[in-house]
Amino acid sequence: MNYYTSLIFFLSVSAAWAQHQLSLPLCGTDIYISLRGFEDSPVLLYNMHDNENTAAIAGRIMAVKYGGQYVELEHSGDRNIAFQYGKDSIFIDPNRIYTDAGIWLQMAKNKNNDTLLFKEIAMWRDSLLSILNISERSLVIALHNNTNNNYSFCSYGSQGEYEFEADDIYEGAIRDMDDFYFVTDPKIFKRLAAGRYHVVLQAHETLTDDGSLSVYCAQLGIRYVNVEAQHNHLLRQIKMLIFAFQHLVINRM
């Protein structure tokens, strides 16, 4: 690339960097979607739980330093989205709605089986997916935080709560079991297992369709990595993201 080509390339890439916020109401409740970075980036960084603030900071930093488009759901500051439907208060987990089966399960938790409500949530989900532009990405990076000693890498080990949701696990060198990658693709698993962090490979045959983004991406064959770290493990989460970028984006297999 000569100087002028480089300059034009730089300008065209720079022009695409943007930061803005959209409103996507669900049954009349305001939900905002903040977007930062290159709109047409092949890499999506996505923070969907509004109470997972370490992940949000890590994602924003990555979008500035390493590229990718960072997208964040903002509403109440809570994990679940709450809204009124008629006289009912409905609570849904924004990581359990990407498949229709997941939406029905969320509605069952609210003791509701109203087809119109299903359609409202499904329409909202479809709009969200089109803003996320998931089908055009070559890598989806979900950013999550968890609580110490609760959900962890061990949940997928022998006799763990989610043992049958994993096809393979790699125990890295780090001591903390709360910080790990969760991936949908054996090639990504192999790449990340070359490092010092724990990695879980989502099950192919025995996985449960709970509507989570990892299930949706697996169904569509979209490369997916969840970078999961304990709340306040900001440096660890950033280091894990940089390692993932280096091995999955910059040195793309």
Ligand SMILES: [Zn+2]
């Ligand atoms: Zn989360």
